[in-house]
Amino acid sequence: MRQSRHVGKTLRETPKDAQTAAHALLLRAGFMRQISAGVYVYLPLLHRTLAKIAQIVREEMEAAGSEELLMPALQPRELWLESGRWERYTAIDGIMFAFKDRRGSQVCLGPTHEEVVTDVLRREISSYKDLPKNVFQIQTKFRDEIRPRFGLMRAREFIMKDAYSFDADEAGMESSYQAMREAYHRICRRIGFNYREVEADPGAIGGSASHEFMVLAKTGEETIIHCPNCGYAANQEFASSRLEEYPQDPEPLPMQEVFGEGLIGVEPLAEFLKIPVWKTTKTLIYETDQGVVAAMVRGDCDVNELKLAKLLGCKTLKLASPELIKELTGAEVGYAGPIGLPPEVRIVADHYVNNRVNFECGANKTNYHNINVNFGRDLPPPQFGDFKLAKAGHICPRCESRLAADRGIEVGHIFKLGTKYSEPMNCVFLDAEGRRKPVLMGCYGIGVSRMAAAWVEQSHDEKGIIWSPQIAPYHVHLIGLNLEDPTIREAAEKTYERLQAEGVETLFDDRPLRAGEKFSDADLIGLPIRLTVSRRTAAGQAVEYKLRHEKEAILLPFDEALVKIKSFCGLNS
RNA sequence: CGGGACGUAGCGCAGCCUGGCUAGCGCGUCUGAAUGGGGUUCAGAAGGUCGUGGGUUCAAGUCCCACCGUCCCGACCA
Structure with missing residues (x-):
C-alpha cells in the first residue's frame, strides 16, 4: 500500500480521551477512531491486524476440529426466554442491547451466542451418532457495558471468536474442552503473548469449570493470583488461599465493650x-x-463478593447504604x-473468622467495639463459608508457598457448560440404549479486537507500537527518501514492486515528507521491519534494513535483505 | 445507576469567575522560498453554527434552565 493513498493519518498529539498506552497509540498511529462511547472504527491498519489475528485463531480452531459458521447478531427474545437469561441480561445486569422491532417484537443484539447455537444444533442432533460437534464463528458482539473503557479493551461493540462444543458424555466434553484449551495455548504462543492460563469463575455463562487466558500487563483490569512454586493460578475473584493461623489464648476472657472514638479501619483499631x-x-x-446480610471476615481480609453471592445463593449483592446500616445497627458506619442485629439480618462468616479465642468485632454502637468475643458463648455460631478475597502473601491452597499477584488482560475464556443450556432448551439425543439425554456443551471465547489492544499494551516503547510479524498489518515499512530525484524514485518503486512480487506485505511511504517525519511515523506505526531507499542506498543497489525492536540499521544488497525479511517473517522462499 | 468534569477550527487548548468592537494560541492544512537522514526555518493564507434548544439582558462563548454528547470516579470501609 502506498502511504500517500492510505487512510489513517498519524496524530502528533495524544487524543485527550486515551487512558492507556494501547488506546493512545492505536489512535495516534491511525489504527482506529472513536465513533461514540465504546464504539470504534477499525481503520485499514487495524483491520489488517484483526484479520491476521482472526486467521491464526481460525487455523487453530480448525486444526482442533472446529468448523466455522456465522450466526446472526440480531436475536429474538424467545430464545433467551428459553434459556432463562433474558431477565438477567436485560433488567438485572442491563448488559444487553434490546429493543422492539417495527412489529413490536422484542429483539436483542447478541452479547454471546449460547442460545442461538443451541437452537441451531438441537435441530442437527438427534442421535449419539451425531456427536460430537464443534462450531465457531468470528463476529461482532454487542455489550452495553456499564463503563466502556480503555478503547478496545472494554468496548460496547467488539470482535470475538466464540466456539461451542457438543458431546454425548462427560468424557467427550472433557476431551473437547482439553482440545480447545490446547488450541488456545497455541494461539497465544503463535501471536507471541506473554500470558498465563488461570482458573476462573464460570459466572453468568454458567457451568462447572472454566479457565481464562490472561495477557500480562500492568494496566490489566484483572488481578491474577498465582503460586510461584506449584504453578497454581487463578483469577482473584475465583482464587482460593489459606491464611496463617496464630496461637490462641488458652482461656476465653469476659466479653467487654470498649470505647474507641473514631477508630475507622482495622489497623488503627488493632493498635488502639x-x-x-x-x-x-x-x-x-x-x-x-x-434480604439483608451481615458478612464477617477476619480483619486482615476483604470480602470476595462473587464467592459471597454464591454462598448466599443470591442474584444481586451490594453494600448497604449508610442510612440502612444506621437503621440496622443503630450506629454510624464502621x-x-x-451481636444484637435485628433478627431479619442473616449472618454469615468466613471460615477464618472461626477458631479464634477472644476476637474483636464492632459493637453496633458508635465508637464502641467488643473485645474477647467468642462464638457459642456470646453469640450462636453463624453459617461459615469461604468468601475471603485471596491476596498476594496468603498461603497457596495447593502447597505451602506464598501467593503472588499480577495484573492481566483477559483475552480468552473457556467454559464447561454441561447441560446448562441443552437442558432448558431441549437439546437432546438418544444414546445407544435409546435413552433421551441432554447434550453436554462447552463454550470458548477469544476477544479478537481485545487481543490487538493487549498486544500493543504489552509491546510498545516511547516511540510507538512494536508489532510482531505474525500480526503486524504489514511486514515491511518501505521508506523512500529524496524521491524528487528520479533515479532514487525509480529505485524505490522497483523495491516496492519486488517486495510485492515476493509476497512481502509492504507499506510504502512515498509521501513527499522529510526524513524525520517519515521515521517518526514508522516508529509510531511499528511495522516489524523498516527498509529505507534513499540517496545513500540508491547508488549501490542496496537498501537500509532495520528491525523495529533494534536500534541499528544495516546496509544490505536487496537480495540479502529479502532473505532476512522472509526468514524473520516466516515467509516461504 | 449515583457523584464529578468537560463540550470553543482537523487535533490539543486559552478566553467564561468579573457579559461589551472583527473569538485567540500551539500543532496540522494551503501557497511561496530556503533546507534536505530523526517532526527544519522564514513569509503569507484559509479554516469556527463557541454541543443543541430556550431564557435573562441594550448586548451572551461568558449568566440561568433543559436536553444531547464525551470523559473520569464509585463501595474495598465496618
Missing part, C-alpha cells in the same frame, strides 16, 4: 486495642435480592458487629 489485626473482625452489611 493492642491486639493483632488478625483478632479483629470486619462485619459488612449487604443488601441482596434475598461499628457494625454480629
Whole structure:
C-alpha cells in the first residue's frame, strides 16, 4: 500500500480521551477512531491486524476440529426466554442491547451466542451418532457495558471468536474442552503473548469449570493470583488461599465493650486495642435480592463478593447504604458487629473468622467495639463459608508457598457448560440404549479486537507500537527518501514492486515528507521491519534494513535483505 | 445507576469567575522560498453554527434552565 493513498493519518498529539498506552497509540498511529462511547472504527491498519489475528485463531480452531459458521447478531427474545437469561441480561445486569422491532417484537443484539447455537444444533442432533460437534464463528458482539473503557479493551461493540462444543458424555466434553484449551495455548504462543492460563469463575455463562487466558500487563483490569512454586493460578475473584493461623489464648476472657472514638479501619483499631489485626473482625452489611446480610471476615481480609453471592445463593449483592446500616445497627458506619442485629439480618462468616479465642468485632454502637468475643458463648455460631478475597502473601491452597499477584488482560475464556443450556432448551439425543439425554456443551471465547489492544499494551516503547510479524498489518515499512530525484524514485518503486512480487506485505511511504517525519511515523506505526531507499542506498543497489525492536540499521544488497525479511517473517522462499 | 468534569477550527487548548468592537494560541492544512537522514526555518493564507434548544439582558462563548454528547470516579470501609 502506498502511504500517500492510505487512510489513517498519524496524530502528533495524544487524543485527550486515551487512558492507556494501547488506546493512545492505536489512535495516534491511525489504527482506529472513536465513533461514540465504546464504539470504534477499525481503520485499514487495524483491520489488517484483526484479520491476521482472526486467521491464526481460525487455523487453530480448525486444526482442533472446529468448523466455522456465522450466526446472526440480531436475536429474538424467545430464545433467551428459553434459556432463562433474558431477565438477567436485560433488567438485572442491563448488559444487553434490546429493543422492539417495527412489529413490536422484542429483539436483542447478541452479547454471546449460547442460545442461538443451541437452537441451531438441537435441530442437527438427534442421535449419539451425531456427536460430537464443534462450531465457531468470528463476529461482532454487542455489550452495553456499564463503563466502556480503555478503547478496545472494554468496548460496547467488539470482535470475538466464540466456539461451542457438543458431546454425548462427560468424557467427550472433557476431551473437547482439553482440545480447545490446547488450541488456545497455541494461539497465544503463535501471536507471541506473554500470558498465563488461570482458573476462573464460570459466572453468568454458567457451568462447572472454566479457565481464562490472561495477557500480562500492568494496566490489566484483572488481578491474577498465582503460586510461584506449584504453578497454581487463578483469577482473584475465583482464587482460593489459606491464611496463617496464630496461637490462641488458652482461656476465653469476659466479653467487654470498649470505647474507641473514631477508630475507622482495622489497623488503627488493632493498635488502639493492642491486639493483632488478625483478632479483629470486619462485619459488612449487604443488601441482596434475598434480604439483608451481615458478612464477617477476619480483619486482615476483604470480602470476595462473587464467592459471597454464591454462598448466599443470591442474584444481586451490594453494600448497604449508610442510612440502612444506621437503621440496622443503630450506629454510624464502621461499628457494625454480629451481636444484637435485628433478627431479619442473616449472618454469615468466613471460615477464618472461626477458631479464634477472644476476637474483636464492632459493637453496633458508635465508637464502641467488643473485645474477647467468642462464638457459642456470646453469640450462636453463624453459617461459615469461604468468601475471603485471596491476596498476594496468603498461603497457596495447593502447597505451602506464598501467593503472588499480577495484573492481566483477559483475552480468552473457556467454559464447561454441561447441560446448562441443552437442558432448558431441549437439546437432546438418544444414546445407544435409546435413552433421551441432554447434550453436554462447552463454550470458548477469544476477544479478537481485545487481543490487538493487549498486544500493543504489552509491546510498545516511547516511540510507538512494536508489532510482531505474525500480526503486524504489514511486514515491511518501505521508506523512500529524496524521491524528487528520479533515479532514487525509480529505485524505490522497483523495491516496492519486488517486495510485492515476493509476497512481502509492504507499506510504502512515498509521501513527499522529510526524513524525520517519515521515521517518526514508522516508529509510531511499528511495522516489524523498516527498509529505507534513499540517496545513500540508491547508488549501490542496496537498501537500509532495520528491525523495529533494534536500534541499528544495516546496509544490505536487496537480495540479502529479502532473505532476512522472509526468514524473520516466516515467509516461504 | 449515583457523584464529578468537560463540550470553543482537523487535533490539543486559552478566553467564561468579573457579559461589551472583527473569538485567540500551539500543532496540522494551503501557497511561496530556503533546507534536505530523526517532526527544519522564514513569509503569507484559509479554516469556527463557541454541543443543541430556550431564557435573562441594550448586548451572551461568558449568566440561568433543559436536553444531547464525551470523559473520569464509585463501595474495598465496618
